[in-house]
Amino acid sequence: MLTNGKKLVLEQIITTIASIADAAQDHFAAFYNELMPPLKYIFENSKGDNCKMLRGRTIECISLIGLAVGKDLFGADADQIMQFLLTSGVNFEANDDPQISYFISAWARICKVLGPGFAKYLDLIMPSVLLAADFKPEVTIVDGEGDEEDNEEWNYLPIGANRSLGIRTAGLEDKVTACEMIVCFARELKEGFAPYAERVMGMMIQLLRFVFHEGVRQAAAECLPFLLISSRVFGEPHLRHSWETVFNAYKDANKKENENEVICEILNGIAECVEQFGETSIITAQDIEQIYELVLFRLEYLTKRRIEREADRKDDEDIDDEDEQESLNEVFESESNMLARLADINHYLFMTKKEANVPFFDKMAIHFASLLDPRRPYQDRQWAICIFDDLIEFGGHSSLQYQHLFLQPLVNALSEKHAEVRQAAAYGCGIMALKGGQAYEKHCTQLMQPLIISIERSDARSTEENSAATENSISAIAKILKYNSAGLNVHEFVPRFISWLPVWNDHEEVPYVYDYFCDLVESQHPALQGDPSRIFQIILHTFSHGAFDGDASELLENTKARMKSIMKHIQMNEQLFNQILTSLHLNSHQNAVLQQILT
Incomplete structure (x- = not known):
């Protein structure tokens, strides 16, 4: 088809094969031996500038097939394919070559397949990837009104009266792709990425402030915990210094960032660091205090946005109810994601520090409790309950001093119409039985009836979410009957338990x-x-x-x-x-x- 000039048709066929492989995953193995040889032939023999897109889509297809079928099948071809890529002659300094993003993405997929075995290629590919990641876009200031809007090669942002900041888009998406691929390399290779950890860490910290593309900032925030993991091989003093550098960068970025998606990635990065290093001496008491200060900063940010939103709704009576609700749902989802990341931070602090985290949590308890208000969006209540679930699970008997904040809202949540809230509450009930001991005995007795009502709702199994909530309630009752049933006639409840x-x-x-x-x-x-x-x-x-x-x-x-x-x-x-x-x-x-x- 190449010789007959049917290049576009071939591109479409290869793109279709790639889509099928991506969807079929390991089921695609049956077609591997039939399709891989011609795909390798096409990639190796499609020469010239007019075949750049074909080569890009072919290597995309090859790497997606490799990711689908796994190392056992793809491993035999991986080295040859990597050699194809490394000797392709692609100029990574050219910001208009469509092959660049395809090649970098293919390297990332092959890295996922080979795992630690990919480390041997790093010295060959990292110069090109770092070059793309370090790309600096062309910018200009435009005064007055003109026809800038019609220029597809530039994006314009208003920066004042009759002034715009122009950013040339060529090379920008390749920069995003390269940053995302570095995340993949660091995540998959762990200590195998150590030779590049320090250099890349410095680059990613700088990119947390890259104002021209939020995707770059997201990748930078995501990458930093994996770079710390890679740095373990250098010993604790080096790791402690690296953590301090990363944490300071996160704190600074958190104060300045306005895009919710990037904020979520910053918070997720902090949570990942706590999960990995919370049980060590790397994260100090002062760090924990500052982490909770950061959490409070974002809680207050969410509260401020909610108050402003409610004020705007009162002032504007012309908003269409349906359109307004759709817009509000998007806002709630975005803010719920942020709250989920805050809950993750709290979770990993409790999981790693156990009861020692309670004094740090104490300053936050009243703020978390405010999220339990029934007037708040149900997502707020869901994540607030998860936060107090962690207190019960890991905080030991110290959690009892906060029962006036969480116990009644948790019981009320068992009858919530939103399954996600019921599930979080039911999990907490089970944790009281499993971890609470005699101190929670009275509460476990009182929880039985609300849990039974939650299980026997008419919609208990109507959706996957409802089933999850129902099964958490059944599990909670099993835990109460097994671990904390001193105040109950257990035999009275067993037939009902069996019926579920x-x-x-x-x-x-x-x-x-x-x-x-x-x-x-x-x-x-x-x-x-x-x-x-x-x-x-x-x-x-x-x-x-x-x-x-x-x-x-x-x-x-x-x-x-x-x-x-x-x-x-x-x-x-x-x-x-x-x-x-x-x-x-x-x-x-x-x-x-x-x-x-x-x-």
């Missing part, structure tokens, strides 16, 4: 539900004794829905083994087992799952 099974959606809560279920079966609880068919069905349906396919934890693996053991025990009574099979009329999938359970 099976559950399978929430992989984190499934082990707690079935750990208690196995306790009941193994202790021959009257609610299950004499009903092996019911036990059989619960276990089979649970496995059939992939309930134990989540990330393996010790509790999950132990519970899974107990469930299989119970099934095998039922199988030992051959007559009973065959009667159950005859009555249930299992389909082919269920039969296959049953064989997996029993073998």
Whole structure:
């Protein structure tokens, strides 16, 4: 097709193959051996300036296929493809070559496939990537009114009366792509990226202030935690100095940034750093104080925006309700994302510092509690409950001093119409039972009825979100009955608990539900004794829905083994087992799952 001049058709075919590979993922392996050789041939033999786009799309297709099928299949071709790229003769100083972004993106995908094995190529590709990332756009000041708007090569920003700042766009998107790819290299290679960590860190800190493109600032904020991880190999003194440099850059950027998406990435970067280094001495008490000051700064920013928004709505009576609501929903989503990142920071501080974090949290408690106000958007209440969930989970008995702030709002949230709020509240109830001990015994007793009402709502399983909330409530009751039931007649609640099974959606809560279920079966609880068919069905349906396919934890693996053991025990009574099979009329999938359970 190249020789016949049908280049555009070939580009379209290759783009289609790339889209299919991206969607099919590992299912595309069946076509790999048939398609990879001609794609390599096209890339190697499409010469000349008129084939630049074809080469770009071909390497995009090759790298997407590699990402789809994985290292085992793609690894044999990866080195040859990298050599193609490295000897292509592309001039990375040219800001108008369409191949540049395709090549850099392909390197990132190949890095994801090869993992640490990609490190051997860094010295060959990083000069080109750094060159693209360090690109400085051409800018100019334009006075008066003109026809600038019609010039597609320039973007113009008003900077005053009859004045505009012009930014030439050529090379700018390649800069964004290069920054995003550096993020990928640092994330995937970890210590393997160490030789470039210090230089790139300096560049990314500078790019946090790159005013011409928020995508560059986002990539810079995202990259810094991975560069700190890469720097571990240089020892603690170097790492401590690097953290101080990064944290100061984050603090400065947080004060000046106005774009919500970039703010979220800055906050996420801080959360990542706390997750990675919070258990070490790298992050000091003074750092924690300043982190919470930063969190408070953004909480006050969100509150100020909400107050201004409400004032604007009162002043403007002509706003169309439907249009206004759509716009408000976008604002709520953006601000909810920011609040989620603030909650993440709090989560990792508690997860790494445990009860030692409570004194730092104390100054923030009243501010977080204000988010529980029922007049606030439901997203505010959701994340506020998550914040207090972390206090309960990791704060030990110190959390009791704040119960006047969170307990009643948490109970009220169990009847919320928004499933996300119910789920957060139900999780907190379970944590009270699991971690609260005798101090929370009275509260656990009082939580049973609200939890039951939450589980038995008419819409309890109507959506995926509702199912997640419902299963968290079921898990909370399992935790109360197993760990904190001194104030209850447990036997009164067991038949109801059994009636809610099976559950399978929430992989984190499934082990707690079935750990208690196995306790009941193994202790021959009257609610299950004499009903092996019911036990059989619960276990089979649970496995059939992939309930134990989540990330393996010790509790999950132990519970899974107990469930299989119970099934095998039922199988030992051959007559009973065959009667159950005859009555249930299992389909082919269920039969296959049953064989997996029993073998």
